[in-house]
Amino acid sequence: xxxxxxxxxxxxxxxxxxxxxxxxxxxxxxxxxxxxxxxxxxxxxxxxxxxxxxxxxxxxxxxxxxxxxxxxxxxxxxxxxxxxxxxxxxxxxxxxxxxxxxxxxxxxxxxxxxxxxxxxxxxxxxxxxxxxxxxxxxxxxxxxxxxxxxxxxxxxxxxxxxxxxxxxxxxxxxxxxxxxxxxxxxxxxxxxxxxxxxxxxxxxxxxxxxxxxxxxxxxxxxxxxxxxxxxxxxxxxxxxxxxxxxxxxxxxxxxxxxxxxxxxxxxxxxxxxxxxxxxxxxxxxxxxxxxxxxxxxxxxxxxxxxxxxxxxxxxxxxxxxxxxxxxxxxxxxxxxxxxxxxxxx
Numbered sequence: 244x245x246x247x248x249x250x251x252x253x254x255x256x257x258x259x260x261x262x263x264x265x266x267x268x269x270x271x272x273x274x275x276x277x278x279x280x281x282x283x284x285x286x287x288x289x290x291x292x293x294x295x296x297x298x299x300x301x302x303x304x305x306x307x308x309x310x311x312x313x314x315x316x317x318x319x320x321x322x323x324x325x326x327x328x329x330x331x332x333x334x335x336x337x338x339x340x341x342x343x344x345x346x347x348x349x350x351x352x353x354x355x356x357x358x359x360x361x362x363x364x365x366x367x368x369x370x371x372x373x374x375x376x377x378x379x380x381x382x383x384x385x386x387x388x389x390x391x392x393x394x395x396x397x398x399x400x401x402x403x404x405x406x407x408x409x410x411x412x413x414x415x416x417x418x419x420x421x422x423x424x425x426x427x428x429x430x431x432x433x434x435x436x437x438x439x440x441x442x443x444x445x446x447x448x449x450x451x452x453x454x455x456x457x458x459x460x461x462x463x464x465x466x467x468x469x470x471x472x473x474x475x476x477x478x479x480x481x482x483x484x485x486x487x488x489x490x491x492x493x494x495x496x497x498x499x500x501x502x503x504x505x506x507x508x509x510x511x512x513x514x515x516x517x518x519x520x521x522x523x524x525x526x527x528x529x530x531x532x533x534x535x536x537x538x539x540x541x542x543x544x545x546x547x548x549x550x551x552x553x554x555x556x557x558x559x560x561x562x563x564x565x566x567x568x569x570x571x572x573x574x575x576x577x578x579x580x581x582x583x584x585x586x587x588x
Contacts, residue, residue, distance in 0.1 A: 250337075250541055251311040253278035255303065255327055256318035257287040260341055264316045264368075265290060265297075267533040273541035274314075278306045303327065307334040314364070314544060317341060321409070325350040328365075332357045337364040339540050342417045343564065344557030348581060351561045355554040364543045365554035369421035372552050373535040375527040376490055376498045380426045380481070383501070389483025392431055392462050395423065397479040400469035410448035412438060412567055415468035420560045422479070423456075423464060425551065431460050432559070435577045438567040444471070454567055457577065497524045558583045 252274045254264045261279070268276045278298045281287040287299035306312055307330060314337035317327050324345045328338050338358065344367055345351040358365035371377055383389060397419045406414050423433070436456045440449025454466040477492035482505070489500045503520030536552075543550035566578040 250274050250313050250544055251277045251309075252314045252316060253280055253306045253309075253312050254316045254318065255280045255306070255331075256341075257281035257283070257290045258318065260368075261318040262290045263533055264318055264339075264537075267531070267537045268316065269297075270534060271537040271541060273545065274537065277309065277312055280306050303330065307331060307336060313337060314339065314540070316368075316540075318368075321346050325354065328354050329357060332361060332363055332365070335361065335363070337366075337540075337544050339364075339366045339368060340557075341368045342421065342557065342560070343413070344554065344561055348558070348561045348565050351554075351558045355558055358554055362547075364540070364550060365557075366540050366543060366550040367421070367552040367554070367557035367560075368536065369417075369425070369552040369556065369560075370532045370536060371418050371422050372425040373532040373539065375530060376492065377422055377425055379499060379525060379527060380422075380488065380490065383488070384426050384481070384483075385428050388486060389481065389488065390485030391483060392427065392458070392460065393482045393484060394462055395464035395479065395481050397422075397464070397466045398476050400467065400472035401475035402473055403470035405444075405446050405450060405470050406448070410440060410452065410571075411450050411468045411470050412440065412452040412454065412571070413564055414470075416452065416454055416466055416567070417560055417564065419454075419466045419468075419479070420456075420563050421552065421556070424556050424559055426481075427458070431458050431462070432582075433457070433464075433563050433580045434459050435579050436563055436566045436570060437575050437577045438570040439575045440571055449571065454563075455577075456563065456580075495529065498527060500524050555583050 250273055252268050254261055257279055268274050276297050279287045279291055280300050280303055282301050284299050284301045291297050291299055315331045316339040318341045319327055321343055324340055328340050331338050399415050433456045438454050440452040442450055450470045452468045456464045479490040481488045487502045501523045505518050507516045539550050562581040566580045570578045
């Protein structure tokens with residue numbers, strides 16, 4: 244028997260990402276989409292279609308005043324996340340917000356504290372955390388199958404849309420940082436970051452960026468992001484003391500390759516040896532990450548528990564981004580990352 248939708252939800256923002264939230268909210272049995280809110284009502288109406296029973300409105304106040312709206316999903320520019328999300332939380336609504344959580348760490352902390360004080364779900368749309376690949380990586384890394392994490396190298400480059408208000412680090416690196424947040428064990432986390440960037444086309448912001456993030460266990464992770472590459476590359480190599488995983492997100496037939504190959508060092512014998520074991524490509528169930536994310540949002544509300552990508556996870560990503568920006572301003576030196584307690588197990 245199909246569940247009766249019990250959580251009324253409104254999507255705020257009908258631009259680039261809003262229609263995806265609309266589609267997946269409508270496809271989630273536990274949710275009932277009641278509004279699509281956008282300053283351009285005609286755009287909202289076009290997204291909904293001629294025969295939709297969902298209301299299109301330009302009034303956020305109207306949405307937040309409706310007692311049948313229990314939650315909102317926000318897909319508006321980052322600079323608006325604080326006022327929109329704060330108004331929703333203060334109206335007693337659960338909130339799902341597109342990355343980043345806010346324009347800066349202090350704004351993000353205000354949202355987290357408000358949600359916790361009111362007992363409401365605050366969740367980040369860290370979409371990659373809900374892909375089959377990342378879910379599998381989370382399982383095997385936190386389960387110890389790779390051993391101790393020794394390094395992570397990530398490349399996220401393509402001929403991207405140059406943003407007028409943020410640099411490439413703030414645009415693309417949140418994906419990688421949120422993936423690290425999802426897959427790493429609780430006791431392995433970023434402690435400092437060095438950032439380097441360049442603007443070869445004179446856009447006024449860094450279009451090519453490199454992050455070096457030092458983790459609490461001494462390992463180093465590296466993130467390369469780039470708007471100027473003619474080819475799209477989405478790869479991540481996660482090296483462990485027992486196994487190494489190569490994730491190629493552009494290869495749907497074999498996204499993950501797990502190698503039992505590597506270098507072993509015997510301190511007692513002062514020798515280096517090489518493992519040359521098998522490679523395994525796990526079979527992954529392909530599913531839309533946003534659908535999984537919407538189901539997690541509904542479950543966190545119903546079960547009164549933090550979602551995987553809760554507000555604190557979003558705050559930790561913001562902390563790394565702010566440290567990266569400071570490093571970029573100061574010539575690429577390592578800058579400490581402000582720590583945020585609490586992580587979903």
